[in-house]
Amino acid sequence: MDADRRDPAAASPSRDGADMHGLHPFMLLKRAMPRGLYWRSLIIIVAPMVLLQFVVTYVFLERHWQLVTERLSAKTVAEIALLLNEYQENPTPERAARISARASQSLGLPVAFLDGEQLPEAPSSASGLLADSLNDELRRRVARPYWINTGNYTDYVDIRIAYDGGVMRVLTPASHVYASNSHIFLVWMFSTSVVLIIVALLFLRNQIRPIERLAEAAESFGMGRDLPNYRPQGASEVRRAAQAFMDMRARIQRQIEQRTAMLAGVSHDLRTPLTRFKLQLAMLGDSPELADLREDVAEMERMLDDYLEFARGHQGEASELTDLAELIEEVREDSRRKGHEVRLELHGDLTLPLRRNAFKRCLTNVVDNAGKYAEHVWVTAIRDADKDGDGGSIDIFVDDDGQGIPDEQLEEVFRPFYRLDAARNLDKGGTGLGLAIARDIARGHGGDITLSRSPMGGLRAIINLPV
Template structure:
């Protein structure tokens, strides 16, 4: 399987804007620190350690030369001189041999530096131990008939203050990243508020306290969003006002007709005319409701159980000949506009009761508890799969699947979906387990 950089980045790259922006800052800092540490180790630390090792080995070489020149001279005098002049502890071990060579340390810079200098300056068999003692380095040189053991202070052969430099380097980087993170979060916060405002507006909720803030580009995007929101609200208000005016103008002659019919003697023709006028009034109500949509009502938290119980109770009272069951009720609450959402559910339930003898109403929640689904099942004739989306078009009637004599204006499903989408959700139609149609409303929790 070939390695794909794009697939790797897509899998492991953070999805949020803040972690991605922080990663842009962190990665160059980390790379810079690695390069600086490498150069420091290779050049400065290695050079200083090499020079210190060379000086110590030079002192050891001088002691070896003195011992070899005097050959059996006063070893205590050499030891005293080494302690006073070189701060070394020197002992001569007659008849001893060098210990066996151990494993090379993992961090072998000091070991390698001492070994290199001993090979060049002393030119005799030696043994070095840089790990047994914390403050000393054990160096042994094989001489004729004896071993010279030298305990040199570690600070004389090793740059022990290196960790201070590393701590300062890492510490300043951490402080830099913390300050960058604080400033970066302040820059991203207006973007998050803009996203939240857009989501709230998409769910049909008011966002009165939203104001442009942040960088110039973010302020421009926020101002454009506010302008777009105002344009949409003006268009909806104009549409509602116009249709409300049309509805009022049409109700006036209809009212006169009803009064005139009331003055006439009762008869079959008069009753039919009254029925037609009532249907026209219902049509006007539906048109106005569709035009008004979900605007003008404030959203509030509502518990699903009592809300669905009320819908169920109203449906049973209106449709006594239909078997209506309430199943799978949840205890969750959702943010809805009660009147608009009640109309949405009533449209779905009435549509099901109008074409079926059995209707099931219920609710369920997603595994992540992010979406609530309210469903309406019926055992009617259903709708062909190819036309499940077409029925949401305003004034669309599906005469083959639904009886045209049942009445209606063709706006029920259109109004229901408009309200559902105004709450940030949607309505999906599918085949029901009862054999008819299943309508599902999804809402964010």
């Protein structure tokens, strides 16, 4: 079987590239957002916190740290200017020694007056906020040639100021001219934020888990599976939603049971007179008229069986892990005994939870429908790769080379009791319930059945089942 027949969507052009052009910014943001509630909630928590960190850091650096650095630089330069002016009043070695001793003891400033020295010829190796602050203060308060080096020492800033006959050198401790411990605040702030985010993640995980369990329970119920140990948990809103779901599930199951019991009773009441008719006809002998009556009675029995099967649906059968390949082989053997030749192509692991008997009825209805109106039938089963983080899906393609049906009636044929008047009657000799029952069973497993034109010339039925 060619690739186009196995994957009808493969030939359709993708519109993703075209759709990306001209999109509203909010639509682009919506597409970029994660799909899961947990990750969306995480973004809601983390994004404002990260933004707040940037704002606080910017304000701290621009306002607090810069202001503190400017004030410390102004204080240090004022002290240096005061010492230099005092020395200039009487520039003797004795005064230089006294000023150096007092500056070291009282101000923590190592000061040296180097007579006969000159400023280094190399340009000042200072840049950044500290250098800008020192330059502004030295130009404003000292008004003498100076030289600054902030790179040769890790804990000191080398400041040299020229005076008449020499150079005043000050090795200022770095802590005197800028806020050297400001990074402690930033480290503390970011560390605290990380701890808070981790705590928030743990609590968020506990809040999301009941919602995930509720979603799993709803999906399992939609696929005909059950979660016997499921109990409402989490916040009050989640508990209310879970309890409402459980009440709804109970009502649906009760209504199905009541409908099935009612129709079973009706079927039993109708079978009693039909049985009498059959007995009386058997006692009347053989004739063409009686043969027609017997056929009518048999047709009525088949109609009752179909009505009851449709009303019963797939309730009452437990889901079990099933090898779909083995089940398809059984359906092929059944079709072969009915005179239909079916060719198979099975790809990948086809094991999944199913209500085995119900799904066999679904597949049998579809294959028998194809065999009635075509010479050849192909059945292909393919397991699709996991694309969305779930278990993937299995697609079953049933193709035939019959006449097919008009496109406008591809959905109509799934309506109960619907019959085609065209050459291809999907329930020829039946009640018009075959495909309705098949789709009901497929949807009861969380999947669906769709019809389209087949590359083989006839009709294609696609049964999709989530794994």
